[in-house]
Amino acid sequence: MTKIILVAVTLGMLCGYLLLPESFIGNLNTLSTIALNFLILSVGIDVGSNKNLLSDLKKNGIGIILIPICIVLGSLVGGLMTALIYGLPLKSSLSIASGFGWYSLSGILLTNLENAQVGTIAFLTNVFRELIAVILIPILATKLNHYTAIAPAGATSMDTTLPLIAKATTPQIAVVSFLNGAILTSLVPILITFFYTL
Secondary structure (H helix, E strand, C coil): CHHHHHHHHHHHHHHHHHHCCHHHHCCHHHHHHHHHHHHHHHHHHHHHCCCCHHHHHHHHCHHHHHHHHHHHHHHHHHHHHHHHHHCCCHHHHHHHHCCCCCHHHHHHHHHHHCCHHHHHHHHHHHHHHHHHHHHHHHHHHHHCCCCHHHHHHHHHHHCCCHHHHHHHCCHHHHHHHHHHHHHHHHHHHHHHHHHHCC
C-alpha cells in the first residue's frame, strides 16, 4: 500500500510538472472536490452497511467510546505541541492532527481549505502515522496491553491496520478496533473543518 501511495504521488508530481497544461491544472480543485465528496459518501455507506455496529457497541459497553476520545485528545495535544514548537498556525496544526491517519482525505481536504503545502503536510503526516502504527502495534500489544495497540492506528484501525491488530491481539479487540476506526473516520471531515474555521 505504501509503495502504491509513493508511486502515485511521484507520478502526480511528474505529470503536474511535465505534462499537464496550465488550463487543466485550474480544474483540479473541482475534480478533487468531487473525488472528496465521493470518498466521504463511500465511507458513510461503509459504516452504515455494518448492520451489527449498534449491537457491537452495546455488547462492548459504553467504555468503548473512551478509546476514540483518548485518541482524539492525544492527537490534538500532539498538534498543539507541534504548533508551539514550530510556530505553525494553530488552526492548521489542529486540522492536520485531526486526520487520525486518514491521509487521502486529510490531504485533499486541507489542500482545498488552505493550500497544497498544508495538504501535503497533512498527507505525509498521516502516511507516517500509519507506517509508525504498523511498527508499534505488535510491540504495544505484547509490552503494554491489547487496547493500547489500537491507538497508533487511529482511523485506519477499521481497515488497513485491522488485520495487524487482529493478528497481534484477540477477536474481541478486533471488533473494538473496527468500532474505533468507524468513529474516528466519521470525525475526520468534521474535526478538520471545525478546527480550520476557528
